[in-house]
Amino acid sequence: MTGMLVVAGLGPGDEALITPEVAAALADATDVVGYIPYVARVPAREGLTLHATDNRVELARATHALELAAAGRRVVVVSSGDPGVFAMASAVFEAVEHSPRLADIDIRVLPGITAMLAAAARAGAPLGHDFCAINLSDNLKPWETIERRLRLAAQADFAMAFYNPRSASRPHQLARALEILRAECGPHRLIIFARAVTTPEERISVVTLAEARAEMADMRTVVLVGSAATRRVGRHVYTPRRAG
Amino acid sequence: MTGMLVVAGLGPGDEALITPEVAAALADATDVVGYIPYVARVPAREGLTLHATDNRVELARATHALELAAAGRRVVVVSSGDPGVFAMASAVFEAVEHSPRLADIDIRVLPGITAMLAAAARAGAPLGHDFCAINLSDNLKPWETIERRLRLAAQADFAMAFYNPRSASRPHQLARALEILRAECGPHRLIIFARAVTTPEERISVVTLAEARAEMADMRTVVLVGSAATRRVGRHVYTPRRAG
Structure with missing residues (x-):
């Protein structure tokens, strides 16, 4: 399966700390996946599906995001702060390791301001x-x-x-x-x-x-x-x- | 002496990784102070004075920036990455510690994407x-x-x-x-x-x-x-x- 998945950091809370790179990825997304309070920070708009899930289901969330990407959706997985610091980036790579059929998806991690x-x-x-x-x-x-x-x-x-x-x-x-x-x-x-x-x-x-x-x-x-x-x-x- | 000084992080290099908070501070500045290659990343414009100095003079650079701020200028000290990670924020506080006459300047540190x-x-x-x-x-x-x-x-x-x-x-x-x-x-x-x-x-x-x-x-x-x-x-x- 091919496709592209972006893992993006929303920074600590203030909109003014979201990088333009992340803002552009969100503007281009068809699907945003993440923990409820972080997805709540992404404004709803036509053409965008928000997938908000509870805490402690990171691996299932990551697999779901990869499957959406494999199906051709433009998916952004959001974390607060930086996705590589105790956040979703590791869970996404863990999900890839567990599901070799998802190995061809192109994954891009976009850094954010960590707490x-x-x-x-x-x-x-x-x-x-x-x-x-x-x-x-x-x-x-x-x-x-x-x-x-x-x-x-x-x-x-x-x-x-x-x-x-x-x-x-x-x-x-x-x-x-x-x-x-x-x-x-x-x-x-x-x-x-x-x-x-x-x-x-x-x-x-x-x-x-x-x-x-x-x-x-x-x-x-x-x-x-x-x-x-x-x-x-x-x-x-x-x-x-x-x-x- | 009163006044206000901003210490801002320009991120690792890509413009798309400069936070809107930092971009706004730069747009409002009268003076930008920093190491030559970092100041070079700030576009020249009317009303903006660029003060580029060599490496290894962090303390002198910080004191100069504080003095400009004390004189009523709107000064931004720039670092690459995050100013609090092996960069100018510590040097600015060190300069304040060494110069009690600069203690009343209001210092704001704006985070950036660190390398x-x-x-x-x-x-x-x-x-x-x-x-x-x-x-x-x-x-x-x-x-x-x-x-x-x-x-x-x-x-x-x-x-x-x-x-x-x-x-x-x-x-x-x-x-x-x-x-x-x-x-x-x-x-x-x-x-x-x-x-x-x-x-x-x-x-x-x-x-x-x-x-x-x-x-x-x-x-x-x-x-x-x-x-x-x-x-x-x-x-x-x-x-x-x-x-x-």
Whole structure:
């Protein structure tokens, strides 16, 4: 089967952060496929079919999108942020791997502004030196792997960004992550809770690890942790370029 | 001194990857400040003064931009990619820290598509699971720090992105980094050399660590290294969401 599939990032929320490349792909699409709240960001128009599905069905969603593309539709799979960062791009390639009959579809990934970089920009430049991005969800990997990675990241003195820090079904992981960070980094390390960045519900809080509580995060929050060199300057937080 | 300064990311090269937010800031600017090749990407127009400076003078450039802003100009400092990722945002906050008289200037950072995410999108989804970003330049930090961070990142099984992997004045660091990675990750690990992504000079090569040579990178290259789970599917490279 041939065909073409676009996997596009809608950025963190603000329309002004959607790249012209992604806007053009959406304008040309016959079908948009994605998680309900992201598909809701694409305006309805004649000739466009919106396929909104629930969370945690990424592989089925990706396979459905590939099948539509194979049938000759112009399909865009949407993610918030960047599709390659804890989002739909990996699920699409996983679906191709599982369905060799879909292997001939031409897949294009269009980058977007990912949540951690939008959050960092709002706060100043906390990711201004070496940093890492960790998905705190243990839906698809053992929690022990996450704990080990957190400790090594702290020992490497990376600044860090946590995606999916907390949800109703995973209320306890972030508290445990904060405990590990306090043990590795001490109480004074800066931490930023950035909720719903660039939307009307945006809220940015900067606290120390001693002050941080898991309840400061929810499903719409990305959490940034400074390196040893990260500091405040005025109302901003930044990591100097010289950070050792 | 009061005033307003915008620090904006121009993305990796393609105009279609400049966000409308950044385009609007540039359209409203009286002054654009930055490294020569980035300022060259901003079209000249009446009422706009372009201030292009050489590399390695980031702090002086940032102070100059802040002084222009303090004098009432509408100044945009431009970086390629995202200004918060190994770019001008940190230098601007560093300049504020060094010059308390510039502390009242309102600074806004506007995110952009950073090179590693544009490169990852072109390759598939190699950063689809936990990953880190490391500046391989030892201009501002000891090489020993970089080596230690590389080893810990490999032990944490992060996918990795290397910025500034190689330049005329630093020809040997990348070869040493590849040695370390071969020792930690073995010969079969996938590595992507992504040069001048989204420009007419774009070139993407996917090789194994055994095949990788430092000469495959230059100043315009970002290097992506897979995690243990990263693999090829068709012409793409991706890291599954389940990566342990």
